[in-house]
Structure formats: C-alpha cells, structure tokens
Amino acid sequence: MRTVLGGIPLVGLALGVACSRPASETVKRPATVPAAIVESSGGKQISTAGSPLDQPLVVQVNDASGAPVAGQFTTAVTLPSMAGRYQITAATKGAEGKTIEMKVEERALGFEENLGRQLSDRYCARCHDPESTPERVSNSDNLTAKPHAFSDGAFLNKMTNADLSAIIGHGGPGLGKSAEMPPYGAVLNRAGINSLIAYIRAVSDPPYQPPREVVYGQK
Amino acid sequence: MAIRQRLGGLRKTLFGDSARAFSTLGIILLVELAAVPARDHFREWYGIQKNYLRLISGRDDAATLRRHFEPGIHQIWIPELSVVDRCDTCHAGLKEASLRGVETQPFRPHPAIPHSLEEFGCVMCHRGQGPATTSEEAHSSSNAWEEPLLPARYDESSCGQCHMDQPVATPRLNAGRTLLARYGCVHCHTLAYPDGVKPSADDDPPPLTHIAEKTTREWIYAWIKNPQAYSSTATMPNFQLSDADARDISAFLIAQSTPLAGEAATVSAAKPAAADANALQAGSSAYGESFCASCHAIQNAAGLKGIGDVGPELTRVGTKVKPEWLRQWVKNPKLYDPSTKMPHYRFDDKQLSLIAGFLESKTDSDFMANVSLQPVTSQQASHGKILVTEMGCASCHEINGVRKPENFAPDLTAVGSRPLAKIVFLPGMEHALPAYIEAKIKQPRSFGSALKMPQFNLATAQVEDLVTALLAQTERAAKLPGNLRIASHPASNYEPSGPAGRLMRDLNCFSCHSINGRGGDMAPDLTWEGSAVERDWLFKFFKNPNTLRPALIRRMPKFNLTDQEANTLSDYILTVYQSPAFDRDSVQTAADPATIERGRQLFYSKYACQSCHIVDPQKDKGYIGPTLTQVGLRMTASWIFHWLKSPQTLRPSTLEPDWQMSDADAGALTAFLMSQKSPGAKQEAKR
Numbered sequence: 001m002r003t004v005l006g007g008i009p010l011v012g013l014a015l016g017v018a019c020s021r022p023a024s025e026t027v028k029r030p031a032t033v034p035a036a037i038v039e040s041s042g043g044k045q046i047s048t049a050g051s052p053l054d055q056p057l058v059v060q061v062n063d064a065s066g067a068p069v070a071g072q073f074t075t076a077v078t079l080p081s082m083a084g085r086y087q088i089t090a091a092t093k094g095a096e097g098k099t100i101e102m103k104v105e106e107r108a109l110g111f112e113e114n115l116g117r118q119l120s121d122r123y124c125a126r127c128h129d130p131e132s133t134p135e136r137v138s139n140s141d142n143l144t145a146k147p148h149a150f151s152d153g154a155f156l157n158k159m160t161n162a163d164l165s166a167i168i169g170h171g172g173p174g175l176g177k178s179a180e181m182p183p184y185g186a187v188l189n190r191a192g193i194n195s196l197i198a199y200i201r202a203v204s205d206p207p208y209q210p211p212r213e214v215v216y217g218q219k
Numbered sequence: 220m221a222i223r224q225r226l227g228g229l230r231k232t233l234f235g236d237s238a239r240a241f242s243t244l245g246i247i248l249l250v251e252l253a254a255v256p257a258r259d260h261f262r263e264w265y266g267i268q269k270n271y272l273r274l275i276s277g278r279d280d281a282a283t284l285r286r287h288f289e290p291g292i293h294q295i296w297i298p299e300l301s302v303v304d305r306c307d308t309c310h311a312g313l314k315e316a317s318l319r320g321v322e323t324q325p326f327r328p329h330p331a332i333p334h335s336l337e338e339f340g341c342v343m344c345h346r347g348q349g350p351a352t353t354s355e356e357a358h359s360s361s362n363a364w365e366e367p368l369l370p371a372r373y374d375e376s377s378c379g380q381c382h383m384d385q386p387v388a389t390p391r392l393n394a395g396r397t398l399l400a401r402y403g404c405v406h407c408h409t410l411a412y413p414d415g416v417k418p419s420a421d422d423d424p425p426p427l428t429h430i431a432e433k434t435t436r437e438w439i440y441a442w443i444k445n446p447q448a449y450s451s452t453a454t455m456p457n458f459q460l461s462d463a464d465a466r467d468i469s470a471f472l473i474a475q476s477t478p479l480a481g482e483a484a485t486v487s488a489a490k491p492a493a494a495d496a497n498a499l500q501a502g503s504s505a506y507g508e509s510f511c512a513s514c515h516a517i518q519n520a521a522g523l524k525g526i527g528d529v530g531p532e533l534t535r536v537g538t539k540v541k542p543e544w545l546r547q548w549v550k551n552p553k554l555y556d557p558s559t560k561m562p563h564y565r566f567d568d569k570q571l572s573l574i575a576g577f578l579e580s581k582t583d584s585d586f587m588a589n590v591s592l593q594p595v596t597s598q599q600a601s602h603g604k605i606l607v608t609e610m611g612c613a614s615c616h617e618i619n620g621v622r623k624p625e626n627f628a629p630d631l632t633a634v635g636s637r638p639l640a641k642i643v644f645l646p647g648m649e650h651a652l653p654a655y656i657e658a659k660i661k662q663p664r665s666f667g668s669a670l671k672m673p674q675f676n677l678a679t680a681q682v683e684d685l686v687t688a689l690l691a692q693t694e695r696a697a698k699l700p701g702n703l704r705i706a707s708h709p710a711s712n713y714e715p716s717g718p719a720g721r722l723m724r725d726l727n728c729f730s731c732h733s734i735n736g737r738g739g740d741m742a743p744d745l746t747w748e749g750s751a752v753e754r755d756w757l758f759k760f761f762k763n764p765n766t767l768r769p770a771l772i773r774r775m776p777k778f779n780l781t782d783q784e785a786n787t788l789s790d791y792i793l794t795v796y797q798s799p800a801f802d803r804d805s806v807q808t809a810a811d812p813a814t815i816e817r818g819r820q821l822f823y824s825k826y827a828c829q830s831c832h833i834v835d836p837q838k839d840k841g842y843i844g845p846t847l848t849q850v851g852l853r854m855t856a857s858w859i860f861h862w863l864k865s866p867q868t869l870r871p872s873t874l875e876p877d878w879q880m881s882d883a884d885a886g887a888l889t890a891f892l893m894s895q896k897s898p899g900a901k902q903e904a905k906r
Contacts, residue, residue: 048391050371052679081371083330084322110330111374115388122387123874126843127830134526137770142840143830171876179827186877187867191333195388198331210320 032063033095037102040072046117046203049108050081057104059090083110085207109202116199119192120150123184145178153204160211164197263353264292264308271311271326280317287315292352295340299700302340304349306357310341325354333388343695344377345369365639367651369690372683376635379691381699383414383707395688398681402454406614407628413696414704422454425556426617431476433544433555437590439469442539447676449539449586450532452516452524456673459664464606470595471603475619479555502577505570513731513741513773514561517581526772529730529741530561537582546575553725560730565779610671628672635693656686711736719791726778734796741773744870749796750803751858754789761785767845769833798861798869806857808890818891821884828888834895844875851896860889 042057056076061069079086087103094100109117120128128147130140140147148155156164163175169185172178188196201208234240259265268290275284293308312318312326313336321327329336334344342349347368351357358368369377375392385393396418399405403422411417430439441448444465446455460468506512514529524532540548547554550571552561566574604621607613611628613621634656642655645665658665660682663672677685713735715723723729729738732745762785764775780788797803822828831843834850850859858869863885866875880888 048372050374051683054680082324082327111388112331114390118387118390126874134772137842139770139831139841139843142842179825180830182827182830182876183878184876186879191331194331 032065032067032069034061034069034092034100035064035094036062036066037090037092037100038062039102039104042077043104044106044205046107046109047079048114049079049083049110051108052076052078053106057088057106059102059104061092061100077106079106079108083108083113083202107202109199112195112198113202114199115192116195116197116202119188119196120199123188124150124196143178143180145172145180147181150200151203151205153206153208156200156204157206157208161197164200165193168193168196267309267325267354268311274321274323274326275312284312284315284317294350295337297338297340300339300343300703301695301698302343302349304340304342304347305352306341306347306349307336308352309354342366343380344374346377370653373653373687373690376687376690379688380413380693380696381703382705383412383416384705385707386705391684391687392691394681395684395686398677398685399688402456402675402677403615404631404685407611409626409628409630409632410692411632412707413691413693413699414706416707416710419710420615422615423558423560424455424615425559427472427476427612428617428619429476429479429555431473432479432541433548434539434541436469436473436595437587437592438539439472440465440592441587441590443468449535451676452528452532453676456675458610458673466592467599467603468606468612469592469603470599471601471607472618474595474600474603475621477619498573498576499580502573502575502580505573506577508777509564509566509570509574510774510776511574513776529739533578533581535581535583535586537579538584538586542575542579545578546571549575549578560727562727562730562776562778563725564776565781567779570779631689632692633694633697635690636695653686653690656689657682660685708736713737715791715795717791719787722784722787731773740872742775744872745792745796747796747798747869749793750798750801751854751862752792753853753855754793756853757789757792758785761788768842769846770842800868801857801861803855803857806855806860806889808856808886808893810890810894814887814890815894816891818887818889818894821888822891825884826878826888834892847892847895849896851893854892856889856893859892860885863888 038060040058040060042053042055045053045055047053053076056074058072058074060072063069073090077088084107086106086108088106089101089103091099091101126136127139127143128150130138130149132138150156159167166174167177167181168188169183171183172181174183184193201210232239233243268288272285272288275281275288278284288311291308292305294303294305295307296303307313310325312321313329315328318326318328340349341347345368346366348357348364348366356364372391375389378386378389379392379396382389382392385396399410400418400421403420403424404410405418405420406422406424409417442455443458444460444462445457446453447457511533512525512527514527516524516527516532516534518524518532518534524534536545544555549564550566551563552559553563607618608621608624611624612618613623614627635652637652639650639652642652643666644650644655645658648654648658659672660675660677662674664670664674714720715734728734728745731739731742733740734745736746760775761778761780762782764777766774768774822834828834829839829841831841833839833841833846834848836846836848862869862875863878863880864882865877866873867877
C-alpha cells in the first residue's frame with residue numbers, strides 16, 4: 001500500500017487553514033474544540049492514475065459531543081500518476097494542540113486495471129454490481145447463487161489468480177461453483193482476463209496481499 | 220627571485236632530461252585517463268544504478284536481477300518511429316516483473332501493457348526527451364523543452380497515434396474523439412486523424428432557413444445570449460454576445476427566413492392547445508408510450524432529466540416553438556428538416572394533439588422575462604448579417620445568403636506537436652502543450668476578448684477527454700509506418716433501396732439501429748435480421764412492438780405503420796438482410812419430447828440460461844437478455860442453433876457468452892427453445 005503522509009496537500013491545506021483559526025486574530029475562536037474528523041463522502045473512490053476523482057472528498061470536524069465544529073470541508077482530489085492505493089490524511093489541531101487525524105483511502109488504476117474496469121463494466125457489472133442505475137438494472141437479485149461484488153475482498157482475496165482465471169474463463173463449473181456464472185474464455189482473450197483479475201485485486205476491500213513468491217535458487 | 224629559482228628547480232626536476240620529461244608526461248596522461256571514468260562516477264545515472272543494485276541486493280531474487288542488470292548508459296533506437304531513448308538507464312527495473320510491489324522510483328516495473336519496450340521504446344507513449352541522461356532534462360518542462368513528459372492523465376493520447384479503432388483500453392481517448400464529433404468541433408476546425416480519415420460532426424445543427432416559422436425573435440435573442448440557460452445540456456456554445464449584437468443577429472435571422480412552401484407549410488389555423496389537466500395527463504402518457512424519452516429529456520419536478528440525449532431537451536419547449544410549427548413537426552419532422560434524426564411517426568390527429576398539447580405546456584416564463592425588443596431596423600439586420608458571417612454561424616447552420624466559410628478555424632491535424640515557441644501562454648500558466656490546450660478549451664476568450672472561439676459548456680473530465688484526443692494529433696503519428704496503424708471501422712454510407720429504403724429513411728431506422736456498418740447503437744444491429752426472425756412475428760412486431768428486453772428503458776416505438784408498410788419492411792428485411800454464413804431453413808428441429816426435455820435440462824442446469832433469460836415468467840427472473848417466452852414464434856431454428864454455437868460471429872458486440880457448445884447440446888437447446896410458442900404462463904392462467 002502506498003501511503004502519502006501529510007496527505008495530499010490540498011486536504012491538508014483546506015483543513016489546516018480552516019482549523020488554524022486560533023492563531024488568527026481576526027477570526028473569532030470557535031466555541032467548541034475539534035475532537036474527531038469524520039468522512040462525509042468521497043472515500044474509497046476509484047479513478048485513473050493521474051486523474052481527478054469523480055466526487056470531491058468531503059470531511060467534517062466534530063467536537064467531543066459529535067456536533068460539527070465548522071460545517072464541512074470539500075476538496076477536489078487528483079490522484080498521483082502511479083497506480084495504487086493512496087491514503088489521504090486530513091489533520092487538524094484539537095485540544096492542547098494535539099493533532100487529530102483521519103485517513104481516507106482512494107485507489108488509482110493503472111493501464112491494466114483500467115482495461116479490467118472497462119471489461120467489467122461491460123460483461124460483469126450487470127450481475128456482480130448489486131446497485132442499479134437508470135442505464136443498467138442489476139441482475140444480481142435474480143440469481144440463486146449471489147454473485148460476489150468485486151470489492152468483496154473478504155471472499156475474493158482467498159482465491160488465487162489461477163482460481164479467478166479458471167472461473168472467468170470456464171464459468172462457475174470450472175471451480176465447482178454455480179453454472180449461473182457463464183464462461184468468458186472464448187469472448188475475452190488472456191490479456192483481458194488478466195486485466196479483469198488486476199482490476200478485482202485493485203478494488204478489493206480489505207486490500208489484496210499477493211502471496212510471497214518462492215524463488216528457487218541461491219541467494 | 221626566490222620563486223623564480225624554485226620554479227626553475229621544479230622544471231629541472233620534472234623536465235630536466237628526456238627520461239624525466241617522458242615520465243612526467245606519462246603520469247599526467249595517466250591522471251587524465253583516470254579522470255574520465257571518475258567523471259562518470261559523479262553522473263546522476265551512475266548513482267541511480269548504484270541505488271538499484273543496493274535495492275536488489277537484499278532480495279531473494281537478487282542473483283537473477285543482477286544477471287539482468289547491465290551497467291552503463293542504455294539506448295533504444297528505433298529509426299522508423301524516430302525513437303531514441305535512454306530511459307532504462309535509470310529505470311533499471313522496468314522489465315522485472317518480480318519487482319512488482321516495489322514503490323521506489325525509478326525502479327518500479329512497468330505495468331503489463333500489450334506492447335514491448337524494444338518495439339516501441341518509452342517516448343512513443345510517454346513523450347519526454349528520450350536521449351537525455353539527466354532526470355531533469357528527460358522529464359521536466361521547466362526549461363521549455365519542446366517535448367516534456369506527458370502528464371499521466373493524458374497517457375491514452377499516445378495510443379491514439381496508431382489506434383483509430385476505439386480500443387476498450389482507452390476510454391478517455393474514445394470519449395474525446397466522440398466529443399470532437401458530438402460538440403461539432405470539426406465544423407470549424409479542420410482535423411484529420413493520423414490515418415487521414417476526417418471525422419464528421421454528429422451534433423446535427425438545425426438549418427435556420429425557415430427559422431421564423433419555428434420560433435420568435437425574442438426566443439432567438441435569449442437563446443444566443445446563453446443557450447445553457449434554456450437547456451443545460453445544449454451543445455451550442457455561448458458566444459458571449461453583447462445585447463446589441465444579439466439584437467442584430469436575431470433581427471437578421473428572422474429577416475433571412477423564408478416561408479415554407481407546399482406540404483411543409485405550417486397551418487396557421489391550428490386547433491387551440493388543449494389545456495385541461497386530463498388532456499395533459501393523456502398527452503404525457505402518449506409521450507411516454509411513443510418512447511420520446513429515449514432521445515429527449517424533460518426535467519421533472521424532482522430535477523431529474525432521464526436518459527434521452529439524442530434530441531434536444533424539451534423542458535421549456537413550449538416557450539421556444541410556435542404551436543402550429545410544433546404540430547407540423549411532430550406530424551412529420553422531415554418536411555422541415557430533411558436530415559433530422561427524428562423518425563416520422565404516423566400519429567393520428569388525436570395522438571398529435573395530445574402530444575403537441577403536452578409539449579406546449581412545457582413552458583418557462585422566466586426564460587424570456589427580460590427580453591423586450593424594438594422592431595427591426597434595416598441597419599440592424601444588415602449589421603446582423605455581418606456578425607453572422609464574421610462569427611462563422613454558417614459553419615454549423617444553414618443560413619440564407621451566408622455561405623459556409625472554408626478553413627474558418629485553425630487546423631488541428633498536428634496540434635499535438637505544436638512547437639512551444641509558437642504558443643503564447645497566459646501569465647502564470649504552465650509552459651506545456653497540454654496545459655495550453657486545456658485552457659484553450661476551458662476558456663478560449665481568456666486568450667484575448669477578440670478571439671472568435673465561443674465558450675463551450677464542458678465538464679472538467681470532458682475537457683481532459685478532448686485534450687487526450689487532440690494530443691494524439693502529433694507529427695510523429697502522421698509519419699508512422701502504415702502497417703502500425705490500426706484503422707477505424709470505415710464509415711459506411713450504406714443505403715437501403717427501393718420503397719423499403721424510402722420507408723426506412725422516413726422512419727429513420729438508422730438513428731437507433733445499425734445495418735451494414737451504418738447507424739446508431741441504441742438498438743440491436745439488424746444486418747442479419749432476415750436470418751433471425753419469422754416473418755409473421757416481424758409483421759406483428761411492426762404493427763405493435765411488444766417488450767423483448769424488460770430491463771431496457773429505450774424501446775422500439777409504435778410508428779402506426781399501415782399493413783402495406785409493415786409488409787414492405789418485413790419482405791425487404793427477410794430477403795435482403797440474410798447472413799451468408801448459413802441457410803435460413805437449414806436447421807430442422809427434432810420435435811420429439813425427449814430432445815425437448817434434454818434441452819430444458821441443459822437450459823436450466825448445465826448452461827443456467829435462466830440467469831439472463833425468461834422462459835417461464837412464473838419461475839425465471841433473469842432480465843439481461845431478451846425474454847424467450849415466445850421465441851419459437853419469433854426466431855428461426857437455424858438462427859438459434861448458430862447463435863448458440865458462436866454468438867459473436869453473428870453479432871460481434873453481444874454480451875452472450877460463447878459456450879463453445881457441442882452440436883448435440885445446441886440442437887437440443889434449439890429444440891427446447893423452438894417449443895416455446897405460448898405467450899407464457901401468466902396469460903395461460905388468465906384463460
């Protein structure tokens with residue numbers, strides 16, 4: 001996992017500015033003291049590396065009783081140009097100058113994962129995404145064996161790349177699972193299946209940890 | 220004196236006799252020779268290579284990685300692509316898949332892509348100064364290098380140098396190229412893709428030759444002042460006109476309009492609009508039943524617009540058009556605009572007055588609230604004509620007395636290689652081409668208020684898509700060897716012939732359906748439809764289209780075709796749109812109960828077709844594919860059989876998986892499907 005300490009500067013700044021009020025003499029010190037930062041929306045988004053996120057990141061600073069200190073802070077975030085998971089840190093100063101932090105994860109997709117995302121939108125999402133949109137009604141509820149959402153890391157992380165490749169290429173029966181999952185081995189090529197796997201790994205929650213490769217040979 | 224003596228002594232010591240001189244010179248030469256590699260030692264890349272060796276030394280696979288590593292400067296030289304790059308001198312782990320997970324740059328391995336480094340090099344995709352040997356020179360744009368590294372968000376533009384075929388992997392490039400057509404950029408700008416193909420605009424700007432029949436001068440005034448105030452999705456850009464200019468242009472546009480003649484003439488003695496709530500309700504239903512919403516959006520009370528984005532938004536159409544024109548248009552749009560994408564519905568008078576009445580009720584009194592225009596003076600009209608000519612309105616619209624200008628805007632064919640020295644940047648702007656193009660599209664007039672390019676209403680992502688498409692227009696792309704180019708699907712100008720062809724043009728089938736490579740993608744491709752369906756079914760479907768795909772919002776509308784028209788179309792489709800791959804009557808299904816039963820079992824267990832299709836409405840729920848309750852009446856056995864065998868050969872874009880099915884399985888499934896002739900259990904129960 002790629003960690004950006006200090007946050008993507010924008011978020012740090014927005015909150016830094018908003019919460020450095022005690023230091024400023026012109027602005028009245030807020031009556032309440034920040035105790036926690038909570039995410040309102042915009043976490044766990046998926047975007048292409050180097051591109052802005054679709055939705056802005058919105059966070060809220062609360063005091064000890066859970067009431068907002070000064071409304072919400074909205075920040076447009078552009079992810080760096082390397083694919084990976086990024087942690088964005090929002091920070092502010094609490095009581096007695098203590099730093100309060102909150103981390104939000106966003107994912108940037110590289111070329112292969114992006115291709116996987118396109119193929120997934122076309123071939124997989126109709127069943128594997130339980131959410132419906134006006135353009136695409138989800139078929140998930142119509143199936144006896146419920147398809148796993150691609151973000152379902154608790155389940156999908158246990159499957160190896162070879163397992164995923166088998167089930168995509170040969171359908172559910174390829175792995176002793178439901179025939180409701182059809183085979184796409186003749187429709188997608190090898191690169192397509194690999195990119196789908198890369199996409200599934202990129203969006204899994206909790207994050208996927210690749211198995212340590214065993215190297216036979218002398219050090 | 221003392222110094223001189225000492226120097227003389229030194230000279231004697233070093234060069235006193237020939238042996239001494241020789242050895243001294245030898246030492247100097249040796250030191251010089253040693254300095255050359257020592258200078259390399261202090262080069263940036265040397266340190267980076269040392270860091271790489273340090274990075275790999277602790278790893279399990281260190282031996283392998285070290286074997287792959289070659290010290291010194293590396294160079295990839297591909298003369299036919301004019302690629303020279305030395306990037307992997309520092310990016311030493313580019314090809315090491317086992318370094319996946321390493322986060323330190325410049326040692327991350329390259330993610331999997333379909334091209335190899337040796338074939339294309341790095342600068343082909345990432346741009347940058349390939350031959351440079353310092354990281355600053357190679358990447359940065361700070362010293363006004365002609366070719367700085369491409370920002371990652373525009374990477375797909377490099378794919379566009381060879382790929383004209385809209386690959387799945389480049390959504391931004393494809394979206395950008397679609398936007399070039401959708402927003403009509405190519406009306407004014409000349410643009411040829413690297414393979415020489417010139418894209419055509421598909422924004423379909425209406426002709427203005429009879430505009431006075433359609434709308435009022437007040438509406439034109441308010442519209443050209445700010446098209447997005449009328450409809451936020453309007454593709455017409457904002458020309459930021461002054462009140463006086465808008466007044467004069469609207470005056471000229473009304474003045475140049477000629478009345479329609481013959482059948483097209485609008486009947487001014489139209490019936491008064493039905494205003495009662497019942498009629499509006501019925502009109503709304505008729506609008507819905509005719510699936511107008513497949514193409515048009517109307518904003519509802521909740522602010523939702525629906526999915527229609529082919530035709531204009533109709534939320535305020537009652538404010539725009541004259542009632543008599545609207546009736547005439549809904550009755551037969553082709554009479555006013557022969558090139559419109561809207562089909563000619565055969566509405567009867569009742570439907571016509573319901574739908575027109577419903578649309579007339581869609582008004583917004585705020586839109587023209589502040590518009591009050593004095594009567595036109597001839598001076599205003601003639602000034603309007605000058606403005607219309609200067610601003611290039613005729614690039615998009617047909618206007619009486621103004622010719623379409625040639626080469627109105629700069630040629631964009633090589634815009635991706637525009638030399639930075641020829642660009643005037645705004646103060647504070649990054650001195651790089653992508654930033655410049657971005658700013659030009661976002662706010663063209665910020666480069667000078669006298670510039671003609673109007674303000675387009677684009678989201679940030681759309682601007683980036685457009686920049687991606689434009690950055691693909693490089694000089695390198697134009698000079699690439701032809702065998703590298705992947706051509707676009709050639710634009711087809713297929714025209715069906717005869718009476719059926721006339722009918723198909725009248726109904727604008729191609730707005731939604733594609734046949735022989737021409738047409739829209741909203742509805743199924745009909746190229747081989749004649750092999751697929753039964754004639755009786757097709758005739759009935761034309762007369763009264765029923766729902767085949769329950770999950771879709773866009774459906775085939777009922778055009779009120781006469782029996783004769785439905786027959787003409789059915790006959791034509793059945794004879795002409797036949798697949799050469801198989802004979803329509805070649806597969807006879809075995810109707811014996813055992814085979815049908817086997818097919819049923821295959822359907823429900825081995826292939827689990829019920830995941831996506833419905834055969835028994837009581838039990839099956841899948842609604843991705845079409846409903847198959849009456850498929851035995853709808854489709855031919857040959858089509859079903861060949862479809863099951865290999866769906867993508869018959870319709871390349873279908874989602875149906877290719878099961879690589881055996882003949883026996885496909886035969887049994889075909890027999891089962893052909894036995895599905897009843898309208899489904901629901902209606903049987905009713906009986």
